[in-house]
Amino acid sequence: MTSPLLASKNTDFHYEALYRVLLNSIDEARLIRDPLRTLAYGTDASFYRLVPQLVVRVDNEEEVRLVLKEAQLRKLPVTFRAAGTSLSGQAVTDSILIQLSDNWKSHAIHQHGQIISLQPGIIGARANQLLAPFQRKIGPDPASINACMIGGIAANNASGMCCGTAQNSYNTIQSARILLADGTLLDTADESSKASFAQTHGELLATLKGLGEKTRGNAALADKIRHKYRLKNTTGYSLNSLVDYQDPFDILLHLMIGSEGTLGFLSEVTYQTVVDHPIKAAAMLFFDDMERTCRAVTALKSAPVSAVELIDRAGLRAVEGKPGMPDMLTTLGDQAAGLLIDVRAADAQELAHNLELVSSSLTGCEPLNPIEFTQQKDIYDSYWKIRKGLFPAVGAVRPVGTTVIIEDVAFPVEQLAEGVLELQGVFQKHGYDEAILFGHALEGNLHFVFTQGFDAPAEVIRYEKLMDEVAQLVAVKYQGSLKAEHGTGRNMAPYVSLEWGQEAYDIMWEIKRAFDPEGLLNPDVILTHNANLHVQNLKPLPKANDKVDTCIECGFCESSCPSKSLTLTPRQRIVIWREIQRLSVTKDQPERLALLKKDYDYQGVDTCAGCGLCSMQCPVGINTGDLTRELRHDRIPDSKVGYWIGDHFEGVTKTARLGLASASVMKNIVGDAGMKVLTGAANKVSAGVVPKWRSTMPKASIPLKTLLENSDCSATESDQLTVVYLPSCATRVMGSSPASKDQRSVMEVMLSVLNKSGYRVIIPDGVESSCCGLAFQSKGQFAVAEQKANDLNTLLLAASENGRYPIVCDTSPCLLRMKETLDEKLKLYEQVSFINEFALPHLQISKKSARIAVHVTCSTTRMGLADSFVSLAQQLADEVVLPPDITCCGFAGDKGFSTPELNASALKTLPKAVAGCDAGYSNSRTCEIGLSEHSGLDYQSIVYLVDELSQPR
Template sequence: MTIVHEPAAWAELKAALADTIPEERLIDDPLRTLAYGTDASFYRLIPQLVVRAESEAELQVTLAECRARKLPVTFRAAGTSLSGQAVTDSVLIQLGRGWRGHEILDEGQAIRLQPGVIGARANALLAPHGRKIGPDPASIASCMIGGIAANNASGMCCGTAQNSYRTLRDIRVILADGTLLDTADPAGVAAFRHSHGGLLEELERLSIETRGNEALAEKIRHKYRLKNTTGYALNSLVDFEDGIEILKHLMIGSEGTLGFIGAITYDTVVDEPCKAAALAFFPDMAATCRATIALKRSPVSAVELMDRAALRSVQDQPGVPEVLRHLPEAAAALLIDVRGNDEEALEARMAEVQAMLEGIRTLEPVAFTRDSATYALYWKIRKGLFPAVGAVRETGTTVIIEDVAFPIERLDEGVLALTDAFHRHGYSETILFGHALEGNLHFVFPQGFEKPGEVERYQALMDEVAQLVGVEYGGSLKAEHGTGRNMAPYVELEWGSEAYALMWEVKTLFDPENLLNPEVILSRNPTLHLENLKPLPAADPVVDKCIECGFCEAICPSKDLTLTPRQRIVIRRELARLEALGEAASHDEKARIDRLWQAYAYQGIDTCAATGLCATQCPVDINTGDLVRELRHERNRGKAGMARLVGRHFSGTTRLGRGALNMAGAARLALGKNLLSKVTGGMRRLSGDRLPQWDPSLPKAAPVRVLKQDVADESRREKVVYLPSCATRVFGAAHDDVESRSVMEITLALLDKAGFDVILPEMIGHLCCGMPFQSKGQFDEASHKGRELNRELLVASQNGRYPVLCDTSPCALQMKEYLDDRLSLMEPVSFAHEHLLPRLLITPLDERIAVHVTCSSTRMGLSDRFVALARVCASEVVVPAEIHCCGFAGDKGFNTPELNASALDGLADQVAGCSAGYSNSRTCEIGLSHHGGIPYRSILSLLDRASEPA
């Protein structure tokens, strides 16, 4: 659907909304409308206006103003949807921070969630109660509750019994006319019955007529014995008689076309703690499907099917079992998950599964694992299949994923028929995987639309698949990913004209003007699924394999400030597409390139923390920070001489840093914090933000004289090479902290307590890991400093004879990427576990403390060990939720302080009542102290306070 309105309409809308919503949350610039308008599907529509609504009141005003101008509206949660249901060329309403509320009910038996809560966060909240939400989509670590409910997403362990429709207790919705209904509020329900009695009567009439139509009612029941998200939830008309209940359940899976879900209350399900999994390999698909049918009667939590092509797409990933590389071409696998409340129940269920598989040939003995790392790896393989296929596609093509469901008893027939259809249409690279117990299969294939005939080939395939699944096999064309745009033209084919007309009646009752997400679920445009296809041009080898799934977004520190990794890639691709036009580009296109680059400088480059945390969530390990550093390299080529000058005189540079801190300390003493903050803030504004921001948490200068103290050389004592980072050589203790020692003083004292002799590298003041240069794109000087450091550490450690401790985690990660393999380099957490805890007596402090696991520690796989170390040393440990990266990023906290502030929004509330916080990066600790309202120190300080010599 193409929206045609005069440009004045959008200006009028924005002006009208500005009376209620701050203008910075009314977004219409070309860069952000494209970036924010992109979702995980293969469709591209650019909204005219993006509204970041923070409350129900703002959303109601937006709906009213759009309705007055007949402007369509689309709601967006995380944008991980795959079928085009979250894109628009009209008004996009994006959830802001204000939609992340939650409430545990009935001691975990239920949970009330706002739509901006990430699914995994909901489960984390329920974990202490041994419960979880029923829906279990593969994207649960990224997708939000609003999208889970609006798409009736299910997933691996959910089936049809535990999806949103089946576990819904109550819902809070805003309808197209702006009316708010909370079904958990009896008074509100009574008022709604009075004000919207006509709507409820019509829903009840439709229910009576549908139940009275035996053929239609039976068809509906059959469709929902399967996984099914094609069209509206017509099962609500046969499952319920009361208009409120029908309305509640129609909202599930309605994809924002009937109203906005402002909150949902789920009845939770038991999360059995004992878990085991097996990868079972079968010689062919027929045997795999027979095993699936047999397992349907067994006590399994999930059975995931993967064909040979799917397994091939992940067989070279780290840790994957070697057997995957040697399977025959016809082979397939089942990932079988078994759970129990205790070990005895788990053992019994595993034995029952083994008994069910007797008589079915397997290529390897079926062996269950309870090892948590292997268990997690199996599920990582399964959840990463879709992006992994996208990563190996030809650059410039997109990746299509659809999910169908067959009646389980016809699964093997359906698989063979689908495979035959793909091959006949030339889709030899298609992979199949899915939730086998429900007959639910995902098929994924690369698709280019640029070459002649490709659109027609795709259409022919989809026409045949729709006929095959929806008509011949009586299955579902959309099992769990939502109808969206891609399957909207086929809804009538699957359901038949009678049910299709009923769906249009439902849509008209709720949205008579067709303004809520039009063209999604229902459309009379037979070629809708072939229009507005997203280009994915080559932009940079670092990111070309990205399929824009959005898994990275939840942990990005700039997600609420500027752009996410996905959005940075989207804009870089658009720039590449326009630049590829060369001389053929029009004047307007050239002007668009200039405007995008100008805006991208701040939105995409300056506000990226470039810590690489995004790679930990990316199924194909894309580090968008690498792209940003390359862009900084291009931009800062003219500053290479200055970088070289700083690097060659690094000890002088750090002395200047300490001198600046001494001056700041004197100014703080003379003017006071408040006045100094105003003065420096004014100077920063006058400089056009070129001067760094003075931070009240700015510490004292570090006393480097402690590095010159002689340490007793007792030959009986073990030795360690200690490398204080340049950050700890510059930044000392905070002015107001009771811990008055610098990180260097703490580390030296702790090492002595543990019985280590300390070796300090020569010319220590001159050494640097190179990260300050690397992060700014000054790769040559970064490499020079790295080689320099490598040489000195080899000398100090006697070619790796002694371990090396670096007191700053990000520096340790930087060094691990290039230091000599002979060096045993550790940061504070790993060194404490391996070398300090065995040598110390620990008496846990009776304190409530906070822990911030740095990005580098996460990337090195140290998160659990970090928290475990803190719990050894303190009686209560708080790990703030959804604070993944502090955004200080070296000097970003000084030069781009808004990134640090945005990343740590809400930290103070979570750490309230803590005596202190602990981390392992001195610069991160500065920002954490400022925004957390408590002092943050090195984790070594905590260990030192809680320990005595063994």
């Protein structure tokens, strides 16, 4: 018998050999095996922790094929990973993790939007964005659609609020490109590919055909399968394919849906799309008890509703007092429950008809409040935001050190009330008093959410007993589904045989062996011989920092992060920081701890843009940038240098302006290449004080004093129109790019627009020494940042006559900082919002026949001004391009000078997105430097275009 130590050494040898072979074909940067990134990239949204030996970021099908073939030669298990938002442990491994690079985002739209082909790296919401012009969408609509990817949606057969069973991936898939365990590629839409596959894999096809005939010939089993899929069901493999189809290729295609990477890799899926009704209305109704609530669900089953979401009393308590929720929530009894009812239509007339049918179907159901549907977007959106926020609402208030678990089951809808009441009783019996129930009531699909600690053996036993009893209740007593839409994963794999029975379970194992004879694709997921799998390899969630302790590691934040392709995402930063804190307490792996700390400086701290976009996607509102800034402060506490710069800010900005002027002269002598060499060396010697050269580095701005001497800021037709203009320190220092057609500074252009609009402009006295504090805050110099904000507050209160006059700032990030820190009496406007609200009514615009690119900065998005910015651009130019994959540009104040690779990574898709545009526009001078360099366009403030196209009315 081989000793464990020898087996371990042999395994290590195989991983090393695999690494060496892959290195011949795949860039070393995409073969990841260091302790920090294997942990970070190997973490998903579940409560399981396995750390891969090797993470391979694959670029294309050939690389997937290579990894599969070489892994199979060495009998090494392989797991596929898309966005990692799966909740059941489908995407974790202690072996090889195949992760999608950014190269998997191609798509093709066919038949005017009726059909769409998608690579697995496309985010679900992006697919719907592509289909929006056709008023179509993909069928699946999971709550994580803004973060999850097509690969995961198909592999888990995800559904969602409005999807039901008719529009899930199983029922809308048309074809797919599939890579099997041995690396063979099958395109089910290509007859030649199918013919070739039949020659090489005839045995697999024969097995599937035989299983289909056997299953259809077994009336009892076939009826059981049809019953199971009348409900939502993702427990085990898609056995409905064996009764729904006879052609083995159709069976194979539909078995891949919901197979969770255990049968093969989906490199492309082609969906039949569904109608996306543009007119929507929603209502929240409340009932005395669960029985009455479920009776209303039954009444709505035949009504023209798009979704009916049930929320139990505990769930309603979790959202009491939230914006948009009715006050009556606080008056409901302990047994009450609610329904969110959504109705959609093609036009207003159809909607009115549908609403009438829905209301009449509820006659006699006795809701506690009037049946009132709203089309008001903010209220409608708030209803759905609250429904989608129920899961994290529990996670946000859980005790530190516990995890939040969400399971989803399905009861036959006619037995929903009884099932819900018994399920609530099971939770109370085992002491899960905080558990909440909610879900897609029309399908009998319920999610239950509760907090769970795994640090004590007794807690693990309590959880195990709970799941055993839930499984008996749902799968045996009610013949329901233990997994309705979240996929089987690791946490339900031990119960698959209980739900399906031995006969169906044996067929599943036959399917697994036919596709994956060696059992190397995502082993133990869906099918397992380990009865305790669901309580093993549990993820620790130690206390790490008050700013991030509520994180549930769902991954919703990742799609918006500018560093996601370079280093870490917000979720991954939190994962690593938690591990650093855990190891700091246990002290059991000092070498690993030292490595994590060393690598985290760059991976976690230096390359975080701190843009805060993660907080907008995070269900519990975590801004991981707050943690980063705190760590920067810990690294370099408030210093005498910081205070000195703050106290001598006017001189510092003059010096910076002089430096830019000198650099422009030097550039004319040595060129861009020479400047990069010189500044690179100076940056290293000065420890980052001297910025690295950018080819789009601006000239020095005109001194404010000179500008004021040459401008008349007070002569207007009426003194009634007055505005305080605050030029940011960026625009006071940085002028236009040498390549810009308009060589004026932003300040000159702002004054021109304000004067055309008839405004008397006040520029505060002492503005040259002012700063909002953002530059200091981003570096963790909190005390200086607060001091500068206080000084600016005093300055602006005086200039605006205690808030009498509006204040406009020409740089979006600064304005956001001001809104967060300055007196509420001050009426603060960013340039776009001020122009839209105050300037445009006084201007006549001559729209330009041009195609322009617009970059909405992260601060603009966080202030809720993205739509306003796009609207302004659309009033100025015939065609406006908004690059779809770019959220934050990653320039991050001065990060673009010190860490230019962050900016480059964030904008790598920009050139293709803006190809054919005439010019680019934004609203932050520093952002425009990087945008210009990486796009090939000249980006300027949007005020330049306003000035170019406007005349006074």
